[in-house]
Amino acid sequence: MAYYGERVDRSEGYWGPITANVDWCEPNYAHSYYLCEYWNTLSNIPMIVLGFWGMCYAFTIGAAAARNGFTPKNAFYSFTIGFFFLFLVGIGSWMFHMTLLYKYQMLDELPMILGSLVFVYIIMDLHPPKEISLGAEEKKPGGLIGIFDRFMIQNRTFRAVVLILYGVTTSVLMAVDTNNPLPMNLSYLGLVLFLVWRSCTGDSYAQKIVRHYFASALVYQIAAGLCWLVEKYLCQPLFPITAYLHAVWHVLAGTGVYQFIMWTFFLSAHNLSLSPRVKHFLFVPFVSAKEK
Numbered sequence: 001m002a003y004y005g006e007r008v009d010r011s012e013g014y015w016g017p018i019t020a021n022v023d024w025c026e027p028n029y030a031h032s033y034y035l036c037e038y039w040n041t042l043s044n045i046p047m048i049v050l051g052f053w054g055m056c057y058a059f060t061i062g063a064a065a066a067r068n069g070f071t072p073k074n075a076f077y078s079f080t081i082g083f084f085f086l087f088l089v090g091i092g093s094w095m096f097h098m099t100l101l102y103k104y105q106m107l108d109e110l111p112m113i114l115g116s117l118v119f120v121y122i123i124m125d126l127h128p129p130k131e132i133s134l135g136a137e138e139k140k141p142g143g144l145i146g147i148f149d150r151f152m153i154q155n156r157t158f159r160a161v162v163l164i165l166y167g168v169t170t171s172v173l174m175a176v177d178t179n180n181p182l183p184m185n186l187s188y189l190g191l192v193l194f195l196v197w198r199s200c201t202g203d204s205y206a207q208k209i210v211r212h213y214f215a216s217a218l219v220y221q222i223a224a225g226l227c228w229l230v231e232k233y234l235c236q237p238l239f240p241i242t243a244y245l246h247a248v249w250h251v252l253a254g255t256g257v258y259q260f261i262m263w264t265f266f267l268s269a270h271n272l273s274l275s276p277r278v279k280h281f282l283f284v285p286f287v288s289a290k291e292k
Contacts, residue, residue, distance in 0.1 A: 015099040021179050023100060025235035025242045040097035043247035044090045047254030050284070051087025054258060055080055057286060058265070076268070078122050082261050085115025086254065093250065102178055109184045113170050116191035117163045119260070123198050124159060126267050192221070195260075213263040213278075213285070220256030224249045262287055 013029040013036055024040060031038035058079040092107035166187075173183035199214060230238065231245035262278075266287045269276035277288045 015101060018100040019102040020096065020100045020105045021102065021181050022105070024097070024246045025231045025239065026246060027243065028100065035098050036100045037097040037246075039244055039247040040250070041094055043250040044094040044097070044254075046251055047090035047257075048087060048094070050254060050258040051083050051085075051090055053284070054083035054261060054286075055087055058083055076265070078118065079261060079265050079268075082115065082118045082122060085111050085118060086257055086261070089115060090254065097246075106174065109174065109188075110171060112188055113184070113191070114167055115257075116188065116195065117167050119195055119264070120191060120198075121159060121163055122264055122268070123195060125156075126264065126271065196221075199260075213259055213266070217256045217259035217263060220252045220259060224252035224256060227252065259285075 014034045015036060018028070018036075024037060026037045026040050028036050035041045058076050061076045061079075088111040089108065092104065092109075092111055095104035096108040098104075170183060170187040173187075177183065196218065199218075227245040227249040231242045231249070235242045262285060266276045266278065269287060278285055279288050280286070
């Protein structure tokens with residue numbers, strides 16, 4: 001069914017009344033009695049596939065490293081967790097847009113927060129090798145922010161506690177105020193901005209190694225964010241174009257996150273004195289990491 005002009009929703013569908021605190025611009029039950037938002041649901045397939053593929057691949061690399069006595073043996077298992085959350089976000093988003101029920105909205109949004117916390121943990125382990133970071137001492141941020149940043153880098157237990165508290169606080173706010181999307185939006189935005197800042201300023205050598213992968217991940221995320229904002233605030237004026245922008249957001253954001261994880265995967269392998277290489281399966285890039 002095509003829509004032109006006014007956004008028109010079917011009042012009934014398989015999943016019953018909507019309980020989510022947000023209803024996106026795509027008309028509800030327009031194409032299927034079983035899929036509330038048809039394109040917003042199906043557009044999660046690339047995210048699910050990339051997350052599952054990355055999770056299996058990172059686990060395989062970690063298991064091979066452990067069998068070969070590589071130290072640290074769990075060097076790549078954190079990436080398995082990162083890819084798992086990308087996969088889980090895809091599943092949760094599928095369920096959310098298929099039903100527009102709040103319980104599945106939580107399954108979509110909480111993994112976005114928790115996955116971002118995993119990425120924060122990972123990226124703070126990326127330190128430039130000594131031979132590349134000469135003179136970096138003078139560039140380190142000073143004051144309380146600099147002290148906190150260095151302590152988070154050097155003390156993994158403290159870092160884990162801080163990130164867990166962040167996740168718990170966000171989860172409690174989302175559970176208590178179910179009608180307000182602001183806690184989720186602000187928490188996720190803060191994590192994304194931190195990841196971008198840390199990626200751009202935390203490691204000067206990162207601009208010299210597979211720079212285009214971080215750049216493309218950033219472009220994907222910016223484009224995805226613009227789609228999200230236009231749909232959110234210009235739904236009616238630009239309808240029916242805006243009906244498909246959230247589906248585009250899913251594809252761009254999922255691809256951007258995959259690129260970002262692979263970029264950090266490459267840098268981690270490089271820091272561990274391995275010989276990472278970027279390869280492709282069809283059009284999907286991945287990192288091959290072998291001992292030198």
